[in-house]
Amino acid sequence: xxxxxxxxxxxxxxxxxxxxxxxxxxxxxxxxxxxxxxxxxxxxxxxxxxxxxxxxxxxxxxxxxxxxxxxxxxxxxxxxxxxxxxxxxxxxxxxxxxxxxxxxxxxxxxxxxxxxxxxxxxxxxxxxxxxxxxxxxxxxxxxxxxxxxxxxxxxxxxxxxxxxxxxxxxxxxxxxxxxxxxxxxxxxxxxxxxxxxxxxxxxxxxxxxxxxxxxxxxxxxxxxxxxxxxxxxxxxxxxxxxxxxxxxxxxxxxxxxxxxxxxxxxxxxxxxxxxxxxxxxxxxxxxxxxxxxxxxxxxxxxxxxxxxxxxxxxxxxxxxxxxxxxxxxxxxxxxxxxxxxxxxxxxxxxxxxxxxxxx
Numbered sequence: 001x002x003x004x005x006x007x008x009x010x011x012x013x014x015x016x017x018x019x020x021x022x023x024x025x026x027x028x029x030x031x032x033x034x035x036x037x038x039x040x041x042x043x044x045x046x047x048x049x050x051x052x053x054x055x056x057x058x059x060x061x062x063x064x065x066x067x068x069x070x071x072x073x074x075x076x077x078x079x080x081x082x083x084x085x086x087x088x089x090x091x092x093x094x095x096x097x098x099x100x101x102x103x104x105x106x107x108x109x110x111x112x113x114x115x116x117x118x119x120x121x122x123x124x125x126x127x128x129x130x131x132x133x134x135x136x137x138x139x140x141x142x143x144x145x146x147x148x149x150x151x152x153x154x155x156x157x158x159x160x161x162x163x164x165x166x167x168x169x170x171x172x173x174x175x176x177x178x179x180x181x182x183x184x185x186x187x188x189x190x191x192x193x194x195x196x197x198x199x200x201x202x203x204x205x206x207x208x209x210x211x212x213x214x215x216x217x218x219x220x221x222x223x224x225x226x227x228x229x230x231x232x233x234x235x236x237x238x239x240x241x242x243x244x245x246x247x248x249x250x251x252x253x254x255x256x257x258x259x260x261x262x263x264x265x266x267x268x269x270x271x272x273x274x275x276x277x278x279x280x281x282x283x284x285x286x287x288x289x290x291x292x293x294x295x296x297x298x299x300x301x302x303x304x305x306x307x308x309x310x311x312x313x314x315x316x317x318x319x320x321x322x323x324x325x326x327x328x329x330x331x332x333x334x335x336x337x338x339x340x341x342x343x344x345x346x347x348x349x350x351x352x353x354x355x356x357x358x359x
Contacts, residue, residue, distance in 0.1 A: 083130075106232055110230040122151070122200070125152075125153055129162075166182050206349075231290070232351075236349060301338045
C-alpha cells in the first residue's frame with residue numbers, strides 16, 4: 001500500500017460533514033447516499049443535519065454512493081478546479097490545459113464529422129458529467145455547427161454536481177431546438193437511454209476509475225448499447241502521478257490508495273475525510289474492455305509532459321513562465337511518446353476514442 005503523509009497524521013475515524021453554501025445548490029450529507037437512495041433520478045432531498053452515526057453510514061455505502069458523496073462534498077469549487085471558469089467554456093488554461101485541449105479536439109471532430117453527413121440532429125450523452133461543463137461545450141458547439149435539434153443528457157451520481165450543472169445550464173436550456181437535461185444516475189445500473197440513440201457518448205476524467213472493476217464489463221456493455229456513433233473516454237493509468245480527485249493535490253493533508261482493493265482515502269486540509277474507488281487502468285485492460293463493442297481509432301497517453309513542467313505560484317517566481325517555444329517542444333514530445341508502450345501508461349490519463357461496431 002502506498003502511503004503519503006503531507007502535513008499531519010491521519011485520523012480514520014474523524015469524518016466531519018460540512019454543508020458549505022454554494023451558488024445554485026447546497027451540499028449533501030452522507031445520509032443522502034445511504035443504500036437505496038442513490039438511484040432515484042433527479043432526487044433533491046437533503047436533511048438539515050447529518051446523522052450522528054456518520055461513520056456507520058459511510059461504511060454501508062456502495063462504491064457508487066461513496067463517489068457521489070465525495071463529489072457532492074467537493075461542492076462548487078470542484079467545477080473551477082476541474083474545468084476552469086464556468087462562464088469561459090473554451091478558455092482552456094491551467095495545469096489541465098493541454099489535456100483539455102486534446103480531448104476537446106476529439107469531441108469537436110466527432111461533432112463536425114457527424115454534421116458533414118448532412119444531419120441537423122444530434123444526441124449526446126455525458127456519462128459522469130459532474131458540473132456539466134463538457135456537455136455545455138458540446139451543446140454550444142453543436143449549435144455553431146448548424147445542428148438545429150440537439151438532445152443532450154448528463155448523468156452523475158453526485159447530486160450536488162447535478163444541481164450545479166442545472167444551475168449553470170439554465171440559459172442554454174431555453175434555446176430553441178435544445179433539449180438539455182441533467183439527472184442523478186448510477187452508471188452501475190441501466191442507462192436510461194434507449195438502444196442506439198446516442199450519437200456521441202463521453203465519459204471523461206476518472207469516471208470509470210471510480211467504478212467497481214468487477215462491474216466494468218457490464219458498464220461497457222451499457223455504454224455500447226445506447227451508443228450508435230462515437231465513444232470518447234479518459235481514465236487514470238497505472239503509472240499516473242497521484243491525484244486527490246476532488247481537489248488539487250496541495251489541498252490534501254494526507255491520502256493513500258490501497259492497490260489491492262482500489263480504495264482511496266483522502267483527508268483535506270479543512271478536515272474533510274472522503275473515501276472513493278480509484279482503479280488505475282492498464283492500456284491493455286482499457287483496450288480489451290471496449291474493443292469488443294467499438295473500433296478503436298485512438299488509445300494514447302494524455303499529458304505525459306505538460307503537467308510535469310507546470311509551475312507552482314507558491315514556489316516558482318511569476319517571471320519564470322513556460323514560454324511558447326517550450327510549450328511547442330513539450331507538445332512535440334507528447335506526439336512522439338503518447339503511443340509508445342514504454343511511456344503510454346505513465347501519462348496523466350489514457351485517452352480512448354472508438355466508433356460503434358455494426359452488429
